[in-house]
Amino acid sequence: MTGSVSAEMDLTWRYAASAPMRRFLEGVAEGRLEAGRCTGCGRRYLPPRPFCGRCRLAITEWVPVTDRGVLEAWTLVHLPIRDGRSGEMRPSPYGMGLIRLDGADTTLNHYLQLPDGVEPRIGDRVQAVWRPERRGAMDDILHFEVIR
Amino acid sequence: MNPVAVIGTGQTRHTRARDDASQADLVREAASAALTDAGLRPDDLDAVIISNMELFEGRLHPELWVGEAAYATGRPCLKVATGGTSGTSACIAGFHQAGSGAFDLVLVVGFEKHSEGHTQTGMALTDPFWDRAVASGAVGNFALSISQYMAARGVTERQAAQVAVKARHNAARNPHAHLQMPDLTVEQVLESRMLAHPLRMLDMCPQSDGAAAIVVASAGATRDMATPAAWVHAASTRHDQPYLGDLDRRMATMEALRSAAAEAYSKAAIGDPLSDIDVAEIYEPVTYAELAWYEALGFCPEGEAGRLIDEGITSMEGTLPVNPSGGVLSTNPVGASGVIRVAEAAAQLMGRAGEHQVPGAATALATGYGVYAWSDVIVMRSEEP
Ligand SMILES: [Zn+2]
Numbered sequence: 001m002t003g004s005v006s007a008e009m010d011l012t013w014r015y016a017a018s019a020p021m022r023r024f025l026e027g028v029a030e031g032r033l034e035a036g037r038c039t040g041c042g043r044r045y046l047p048p049r050p051f052c053g054r055c056r057l058a059i060t061e062w063v064p065v066t067d068r069g070v071l072e073a074w075t076l077v078h079l080p081i082r083d084g085r086s087g088e089m090r091p092s093p094y095g096m097g098l099i100r101l102d103g104a105d106t107t108l109n110h111y112l113q114l115p116d117g118v119e120p121r122i123g124d125r126v127q128a129v130w131r132p133e134r135r136g137a138m139d140d141i142l143h144f145e146v147i148r
Numbered sequence: 149m150n151p152v153a154v155i156g157t158g159q160t161r162h163t164r165a166r167d168d169a170s171q172a173d174l175v176r177e178a179a180s181a182a183l184t185d186a187g188l189r190p191d192d193l194d195a196v197i198i199s200n201m202e203l204f205e206g207r208l209h210p211e212l213w214v215g216e217a218a219y220a221t222g223r224p225c226l227k228v229a230t231g232g233t234s235g236t237s238a239c240i241a242g243f244h245q246a247g248s249g250a251f252d253l254v255l256v257v258g259f260e261k262h263s264e265g266h267t268q269t270g271m272a273l274t275d276p277f278w279d280r281a282v283a284s285g286a287v288g289n290f291a292l293s294i295s296q297y298m299a300a301r302g303v304t305e306r307q308a309a310q311v312a313v314k315a316r317h318n319a320a321r322n323p324h325a326h327l328q329m330p331d332l333t334v335e336q337v338l339e340s341r342m343l344a345h346p347l348r349m350l351d352m353c354p355q356s357d358g359a360a361a362i363v364v365a366s367a368g369a370t371r372d373m374a375t376p377a378a379w380v381h382a383a384s385t386r387h388d389q390p391y392l393g394d395l396d397r398r399m400a401t402m403e404a405l406r407s408a409a410a411e412a413y414s415k416a417a418i419g420d421p422l423s424d425i426d427v428a429e430i431y432e433p434v435t436y437a438e439l440a441w442y443e444a445l446g447f448c449p450e451g452e453a454g455r456l457i458d459e460g461i462t463s464m465e466g467t468l469p470v471n472p473s474g475g476v477l478s479t480n481p482v483g484a485s486g487v488i489r490v491a492e493a494a495a496q497l498m499g500r501a502g503e504h505q506v507p508g509a510a511t512a513l514a515t516g517y518g519v520y521a522w523s524d525v526i527v528m529r530s531e532e533p
Contacts, residue, residue: 015276073292074295075345079343084274109289
């Protein structure tokens with residue numbers, strides 16, 4: 001016999017951000033991006049974090065990052081996916097990209113807004129589009145647009 | 149570590165939904181088959197290791213619910229969960245246990261019953277502030293990496309489709325495999341539904357219900373036994389940094405896999421992997437990954453993975469058959485998939501791989517993959533180290 005059990009669960013998470021992530025998210029609420037820079041290897045980390053996994057050193061430096069960058073990878077997703085934050089289904093197809101923001105050495109995984117008929121290219125310049133009412137979360141950036 | 153060997157393997161039949169069996173039934177099916185293969189009784193075991201990604205089933209403490217099915221009652225039992233590498237990590241933990249002198253006979257069982265839970269939801273439960281809003285699951289993330297890999301290496305959709313065909317043709321000779329498609333063609337793969345550009349339905353692994361088990365023995369324990377043994381010559385594991393954005397050009401570089409392979413090859417004295425290894429069971433969740441891993445594992449120089457598949461070098465008849473079992477592309481119960489790689493590699497060395505046996509295989513490779521950041525590389529031989 002095979003049965004199914006359906007239950008609606010209200011899952012609310014608390015989140016202790018750590019000092020670097022807190023400073024970062026407070027910056028996001030003001031439309032400002034910063035990366036943590038490791039004094040050992042010089043790598044500029046986004047998200048910022050307390051330590052560099054490569055050097056095993058504490059990260060104490062901050063460097064500014066712009067909300068523009070380079071598209072390092074892209075895809076157009078045709079599968080409908082439930083948004084992990086809102087719980088809503090995201091209409092497909094939608095674009096996604098790996099973006100290296102000017103001033104960071106790591107890449108950011110985010111949505112890509114594609115004008116009709118435009119196929120992105122690796123190396124394209126992209127610009128963040130911000131939510132008008134920011135609240136200090138990564139989805140304060142709604143998506144990135146290709147600048148041609 | 150003292151020498152250790154795999155002396156028995158067992159697998160369930162893997163399918164989309166094993167409605168005839170509970171999670172515990174699957175675990176017992178694989179565990180019992182492995183014991184029979186090793187010629188052992190349950191009481192012979194000293195310890196048990198279980199591999200499972202419990203967020204996928206949404207049932208807490210699998211080691212508790214399936215422990216008795218794995219003969220763990222009244223003896224040491226651990227659970228290992230490291231994403232896609234869970235199964236290979238569990239096997240390596242078993243090697244360490246038997247190689248440390250702590251135990252002589254260790255049973256490692258991995259299982260997943262994807263049909264009972266929400267794999268997509270489990271995978272979306274990443275860092276709530278950083279990437280949960282953009283968590284697109286495995287498919288979107290693979291597609292991103294693949295766009296970089298294609299640009300860097302010039303592999304084509306047709307070459308990826310050839311990997312899909314090879315896997316499903318091989319699977320047709322493996323009675324345990326989930327997707328058995330002896331007549332699949334490259335054109336059918338290229339015409340299958342687009343999931344996330346350029347990734348199509350038949351480029352992806354399935355989600356399977358199933359379990360797999362191995363019995364690991366210390367060198368001392370093997371002395372008393374008549375069963376053939378697959379000896380572990382190297383077992384290396386690597387973890388990289390946590391956020392996917394930390395890992396530069398993931399598929400083209402795959403630093404965790406390259407680093408683990410370099411160490412394992414050095415320990416096992418493998419100079420030229422293509423000629424020194426007789427059979428490989430590698431963890432390829434998507435067609436393009438198999439091509440990328442050919443390069444990361446040193447089967448060919450950078451940029452020549454496409455040529456390997458074009459020329460059939462990794463087919464059953466080629467120089468180095470890769471995934472005679474059909475691989476993860478044909479069967480993927482995640483917690484079991486790494487154990488299946490090790491079990492298949494060991495069965496090849498013991499001459500027990502049936503219709504998909506590579507004749508005379510004496511050196512075998514098994515790998516595990518988890519979200520680009522986790523890699524396991526295992527080299528086994530029929531000869532004792
Ligand atoms: Zn550093």
